Amino acid sequence: MTALAARLRSQRSMLRLPPSRIRTVGWVLAVVACVLVVVSLTTGTVSVPFLDALRAAVGIDTDGSADFIVGQVRAPRVLTTVAVGALLGLAGCLMQSVVRNELASPDILGVSAGAAAAAVVFIFLTGTTSSLAIAPAAVVGALATAALIVALGARGRLEPLRMIIAGIGVGFVATSTVTYLLTRIPEKLVSHAYAWTIGSTNARTWQHVALAAGALVLTVPVALLLTRSLRALEMGDDLAASLGVRVRSVRLGTMALGAAAAGLAAALVGPVGFVALVAPALARRITRTGAIAPVPAMLMGSVLLLIADYAAREMFSPTQMPVGLFTALVGAPYLVWLLIRSRRAYV
Secondary structure (H helix, E strand, O other), X not given: OHHHHHHHHXXXXXXXXXXXXXXXXXXXXXXXXXXXXXXXXXXXXXXXXXXXXXXXXXXXXXXXXXXXXXXXXXHHHXXXXXXXXXXXXXXXXXXXXXXXXXXXXXXXXXXXXXXXXXXXXXXXXXXXXXXXXXXXXXXXXXXXXXXXHHHHHOEOEOOHHHHHHHHHHHHHHHHHHHHHHHHHOOHHHHHHHHHHHOOOOOOOOHHHHHHHHHHHHHHHHHHHHHHHXXXXXXXXHHHHHHOOOOHHHHHHHHHHHHHHHHHHHHHHXXXXXXXXXXXXXXXXXXXXXOOOOHHHHHHHHHHHHHHXXXXXXXXXXXXXXXXXXXXXXXXXXXXXXXXXXXHHHHO
């Protein structure tokens, strides 16, 4: 009994990760994100002085060109990008923690594809293209996909490989659904529906910013409350249960929250790939904790998506490229590296 009690005390102490490095990494990533925001607001085809850009972004009167370029075009796009990157980082962080596998991100598991399929079905049935109207459909699609993956991939106890395989299969079905509907949808809606095949931050408005802010307010506090229980789960179900964690409830709740965050991100910019895969893994490595770190993961997601968005906007200017193209250029090699590393682990 004494040895067991000592072990439990030791494991409880592991749940209290040293905050200094996490806090330092968080501040560094926040500063990097702020620098990228300033660069995105002030540079481009037309350069805008920093003070003019700041006034336009916060709604203070300035000259007409700065107000339009920054206040109506760049600021909504950049702020939406920051929020969506954070949502994707959070979604990937939660799913990788609960599945205990770095491959378990919304895009690999098919959750983002499920959200996209639900959105395209909604557009096909209703003819609407409003983000506020489509958002609930995307979230419902993401939640339904996550529920199906859990049902197919978990038999009593968690089976990470089985869940990943189930997610890939469900994702293929969802992607095929989107492809089919694109051939049946009215011509006037094709461009709106096509955006759901690859993520794009073009033409974001303040309506998107408001929706993104609401999504963060709804998801982030709940994720922070779950962090301690998830750190216990990462050490094993039996140990987590001995520490008072309701294993099944926490796992299902975390999957639902991750799916909701991914669905909301998809509702804002479409299914942007690989950010949710890469951001949490990078956050774990630079914090050197090996445990779930939601805030660094969210900030890393924002940084990665800001870089991809700037490249999409400026690399082939004046042509605007989909941001999902650039996230894939970074994420696909990382996925290949993960698969090679996993293969070596089993050899």
